[in-house]
Amino acid sequence: MNITKLLENETVHLLRRCMSYFAPYKMLVIASFAALGLVALCTAGAAYLVQPALDKIFIDKDRSSLMLLPIMLVALFLGKGVGLFVQKYLMSYCGLKVLERLRYELFAKIICLPVDFFGETRVGMLMSRIISDVNLISSSLPELIRIIQHSLTMVGLVALLIYRDAQLAFWACLVFPLAVYPVIYFGKKLRKVGRNYQAKIADISSYMQESFNGLRVVKAFATEDMEKEKFSEASSKLLRIGLKGKVYNQLSSPIMELIGAVGAGLVIWYGGSQVIAGKSTPGEFFSFMTALVMLYDPFKSISQANNTIQQAMAGAERVFEILDSRELVEESGGDTVYVPPFASLSFEDVSFSYPGTQEPALKSINLEIKAGQRVAFVGQSGAGKTSLIHLIPRFHDCQQGVIRLNGLPLKDYTLSSLRTGIGIVSQDPFLFNLSVRDNIAYGRPELDQQVVEQAAKAAYAHDFIMELPQGYDTIVGEKGVKLSGGQKQRLTIARAIMKDPSLLILDEATSALDTESERIVQKALENLMAGRTSLIIAHRLSTILTADKIVVMDGGQIKSVGNHQQLLEKCPIYNRLYTLQFQAQPED
Numbered sequence: 270m271n272i273t274k275l276l277e278n279e280t281v282h283l284l285r286r287c288m289s290y291f292a293p294y295k296m297l298v299i300a301s302f303a304a305l306g307l308v309a310l311c312t313a314g315a316a317y318l319v320q321p322a323l324d325k326i327f328i329d330k331d332r333s334s335l336m337l338l339p340i341m342l343v344a345l346f347l348g349k350g351v352g353l354f355v356q357k358y359l360m361s362y363c364g365l366k367v368l369e370r371l372r373y374e375l376f377a378k379i380i381c382l383p384v385d386f387f388g389e390t391r392v393g394m395l396m397s398r399i400i401s402d403v404n405l406i407s408s409s410l411p412e413l414i415r416i417i418q419h420s421l422t423m424v425g426l427v428a429l430l431i432y433r434d435a436q437l438a439f440w441a442c443l444v445f446p447l448a449v450y451p452v453i454y455f456g457k458k459l460r461k462v463g464r465n466y467q468a469k470i471a472d473i474s475s476y477m478q479e480s481f482n483g484l485r486v487v488k489a490f491a492t493e494d495m496e497k498e499k500f501s502e503a504s505s506k507l508l509r510i511g512l513k514g515k516v517y518n519q520l521s522s523p524i525m526e527l528i529g530a531v532g533a534g535l536v537i538w539y540g541g542s543q544v545i546a547g548k549s550t551p552g553e554f555f556s557f558m559t560a561l562v563m564l565y566d567p568f569k570s571i572s573q574a575n576n577t578i579q580q581a582m583a584g585a586e587r588v589f590e591i592l593d594s595r596e597l598v599e600e601s602g603g604d605t606v607y608v609p610p611f612a613s614l615s616f617e618d619v620s621f622s623y624p625g626t627q628e629p630a631l632k633s634i635n636l637e638i639k640a641g642q643r644v645a646f647v648g649q650s651g652a653g654k655t656s657l658i659h660l661i662p663r664f665h666d667c668q669q670g671v672i673r674l675n676g677l678p679l680k681d682y683t684l685s686s687l688r689t690g691i692g693i694v695s696q697d698p699f700l701f702n703l704s705v706r707d708n709i710a711y712g713r714p715e716l717d718q719q720v721v722e723q724a725a726k727a728a729y730a731h732d733f734i735m736e737l738p739q740g741y742d743t744i745v746g747e748k749g750v751k752l753s754g755g756q757k758q759r760l761t762i763a764r765a766i767m768k769d770p771s772l773l774i775l776d777e778a779t780s781a782l783d784t785e786s787e788r789i790v791q792k793a794l795e796n797l798m799a800g801r802t803s804l805i806i807a808h809r810l811s812t813i814l815t816a817d818k819i820v821v822m823d824g825g826q827i828k829s830v831g832n833h834q835q836l837l838e839k840c841p842i843y844n845r846l847y848t849l850q851f852q853a854q855p856e857d
């Protein structure tokens with residue numbers, strides 16, 4: 270199979286796909302072409318003027334031409350300038366608009382992908398696609414237009430060459446095929462370099478993301494130097510690829526210049542002999558030479574534009590890989606809207622494995638939860654508690670069995686109504702870098718201050734919020750860094766209260782807060798749980814003691830279900846867990 274042909278087909282396909290993004294700006298593109306026509310005409314016109322300038326002013330000594338020609342020259346350059354400005358502005362406008370749309374589409378697609386996708390893909394890589402690869406694509410149409418612009422200019426100039434002297438033009442254009450070869454050769458090389466470069470940028474973004482996120486660990490282990498070393502290695506790789514790109518980019522010009530010089534040499538040789546023999550005037554010859562020299566500029570620009578397009582195609586490959594991927598399917602739910610109140614939740618023979626793993630994380634789970642119950646899940650680390658509760662908001666889908674909510678399979682509900690109906694408070698309280706108020710009312714900005722304050726009061730957060738520098742308007746910092754662990758937890762509890770879910774999922778924090786904070790968080794949680802069905806991954810003694818039902822898990826299976834007293838008597842696993850995990854804790 271002809272590889273070159275394959276590559277060309279792919280380029281055409283990618284270019285077409287890129288161009289479809291520019292389709293809404295058709296009128297602007299047409300206007301831009303009109304501006305281009307003006308530029309081409311003015312450029313060719315300026316070259317044409319050289320002949321009357323030389324022959325009429327310098328040889329015939331014509332005074333009226335002396336006045337007229339400079340004015341015409343200025344007018345032509347004015348026309349060219351205006352044309353160029355309009356064309357460039359319109360193209361930049363279209364490019365930036367396309368950039369905005371692609372960025373949005375990519376973000377919108379990625380944020381709707383299932384949780385599993387984020388488990389397997391590095392976040393930094395995704396960020397680099399949204400920022401840097403998309404950026405490359407936006408230059409594709411403007412560069413394509415540049416190619417058309419310069420091709421038009423070249424047509425104008427070549428027409429002038431032929432008009433001036435067809436034979437001389439033949440000699441000048443003889444070297445043309447030679448000049449095209451480096452354009453194609455370097456274009457291909459640059460496409461490959463572009464691909465590698467973008468991949469390395471993604472690596473570096475991922476690496477930075479990880480190091481900054483894990484900054485505390487880095488500091489605690491005093492491994493800054495090691496991290497610097499690793500970064501510098503990755504950065505040097507990027508430098509090497511970047512330099513390779515520059516070599517290809519910069520080599521194409523001198524090589525073309527050399528080929529151009531050969532053409533010019535041929536012209537001087539032939540054209541000069543024609544002037545000496547009296548067959549043409551020096552004015553005709555210089556006008557010809559001017560057009561020839563002017564040809565170099567657009568030709569060089571075409572080669573540069575081709576280089577940029579090749580790099581844009583490298584970005585396009587990576588962006589469309591995500592946008593068009595059949596495997597990356599956005600989450601979808603059913604058509605039924607889940608309307609509280611919560612009546613029941615049942616797991617019927619549910620088994621689940623994480624993608625790419627052999628051993629199932631959950632095996633044949635059967636469980637029934639009724640309205641108003643408080644159900645605690647216990648088990649050692651890795652028993653499957655988190656996996657089980659994450660199936661309820663459909664962060665993952667089970668491969669076998671069915672989970673029913675109010676009698677209907679979870680898959681029948683629309684994702685948004687299902688998730689809106691479920692409140693989740695996890696052990697790692699996540700806050701956005703927004704104000705306290707916006708964090709509590711997250712997703713519901715329409716709620717007024719009073720409602721937000723009520724939720725904060727129920728979560729025992731109001732008092733500390735009032736002590737913050739700007740009260741409810743205080744920005745909490747990325748991930749809530751400006752707050753203590755207990756304060757962050759209380760804000761996430763207020764957020765859950767605000768959501769008013771009918772079913773609550775709680776992952777109790779294992780990391781110990783001090784006794785006072787712990788007591789307040791506990792009271793806030795009690796307010797949150799009041800009157801709601803709650804599923805709790807239990808780490809506190811008080812939770813298992815007050816639970817209506819305790820589910821004991823081990824190795825992805827439910828080993829036993831009952832209340833504290835029953836389990837102490839009949840379940841050895843629970844007995845052991847209780848002795849190891851809970852017994853030493855004070856009863857609140």
Ligand SMILES: Nc1ncnc2c1ncn2[C@@H]1O[C@H](COP(=O)(O)OP(=O)(O)OP(=O)(O)O)[C@@H](O)[C@H]1O
Pocket residue numbers: 388623624626630648649650651652653654655656657
């Ligand atoms: N994203 C994942 N991909 C692959 N396997 C996973 C993933 N998350 C968890 N597992 C595996 O699934 C099993 C159950 O894990 P799960 O997190 O549900 O346990 P857990 O009981 O909640 O533990 P812990 O109390 O430590 O949070 C474990 O063997 C774990 O290694």
